Amino acid sequence: MTDTLNRTAPAANDVGQELRIExxxxxxxxxxxxxxxxxHAAPGEFVxxxxxxxxGKTTTLRAVSGVxxxxxxxxxxxxxxxxxxxxxxxxALGLGHVPEGRELFPHMTVRENLDLGAAMSAAARARAAETLGEVYALFPRLQERAGQLAGTLSGGEQQMVAVGRALMACPSVLVVDEPSLGLSPLMTQTVFEALKAVNAQGVTVVLVEQNVNLSLKLAHRAYVLENGQVVKEGTGAALLADPAVREAYLAL
Known part of the structure; x- marks a missing residue:
């Protein structure tokens, strides 16, 4: 990841929806x-x-998805x-959730886990074959592993399946919880680049992540949660340069 990921405005498109929490x-x-x-996350924004x-980050996403x-x-x-x-x-209204810990079905194949992502929406089922091709283009390794049991994959491959499963629902808003957890730096970069690509296609993305440096470089805007309350907000670049954020979360 490089500083070129710093962005201050959402992609110009009409694919994503607004997510608002009040x-x-x-x-x-x-x-x-x-x-x-x-x-809130505006249509097409990466937050x-x-x-x-x-x-309270995970609880926030669970509240959004109805859990x-x-x-x-x-x-x-x-x-x-x-x-x-x-x-x-x-x-059905357009939210995709990539949960912390992936929550795959380990005794089902990669393809079966992906197919489940399209099961909750008639619109997603109707274009499942097309969406599957898009997921495989984003993560070619999943096509290679399509018949393999999900539980036998590496952690990074499992995270790809979790993201791919959420994308199979054709979301307009994708919420992602700790995608780099337990991953190598190389696999983390792969997953983050995929999220960047999804957002570039117009999907609104809300990312919860411990890797503050990568998150803020990727985000148009960001929020800081402490003890269940929002204590700071701003552009990703502004928070990355904020001395308090750098001291608290970047050890700088």
């Missing part, structure tokens, strides 16, 4: 994790959400209220 509060049982979180472990039900606030996707929608409804 005053979000959420947690697990009696344990509250998020307090009044507000952020990074950074912060330490336990800051966690908010206790307060509002979430809209392309102007449609999805605050307490079921995950299947959220996927």
């Amino acid at each position: 005053g979000l509060a959420a947690g697990y049982g009696k344990v509250q994790v998020l307090w009044d979180v507000s952020l 990074a959400v950074i912060g330490a472990n336990g800051a 966690v039900k908010p206790s307060a606030g509002r979430i809209t996707l392309g102007g449609v209220d999805i605050t307490r929608a079921e995950p299947s409804r959220v996927v």
Whole structure:
């Protein structure tokens, strides 16, 4: 990754939808994790959400995809209220979620895992063959491994499957949780370049990632979460140059 990835405006296209979160509060049982979180990603924008472990980043994405039900606030996707929608409804409206830890079906093949990504939407099923070709073009190794059990793949290959599965749903907004977790630097670069390419095609991308340096270089804009609250926001380039961000997350 080079500094040429720094960007300050979204791609000019109409493929992606807007994702907007307003005053979000959420947690697990009696344990509250998020307090009044507000952020948005404009159509075609690449937004990074950074912060330490336990800051609430994963919970934010789970609330967006319907896995966690908010206790307060509002979430809209392309102007449609999805605050307490079921995950299947959220996927049908255009959201793709690449979860932390990949969550593949290890005893199913690569191809079977990918096919599952298109199963939740009639529109995605209708163009599944075309989308599969696009996924294979993005990750040629998956075509080579199509008949291999997902559980026997390397960590990087599994991450490719997780991203590919989400893309099979033909999302207009893709949320991605810690894609570099456990990956080598080379495989991390491969996955990040794929996300950059997806965004260049017009898909709105929201990335949660511990690799702050790469995230901020790739993002048009970014948010910093601390203790379940947004404490900073700005362009990726501005936050990368922010002394407080550099000291806290880049050890500089």
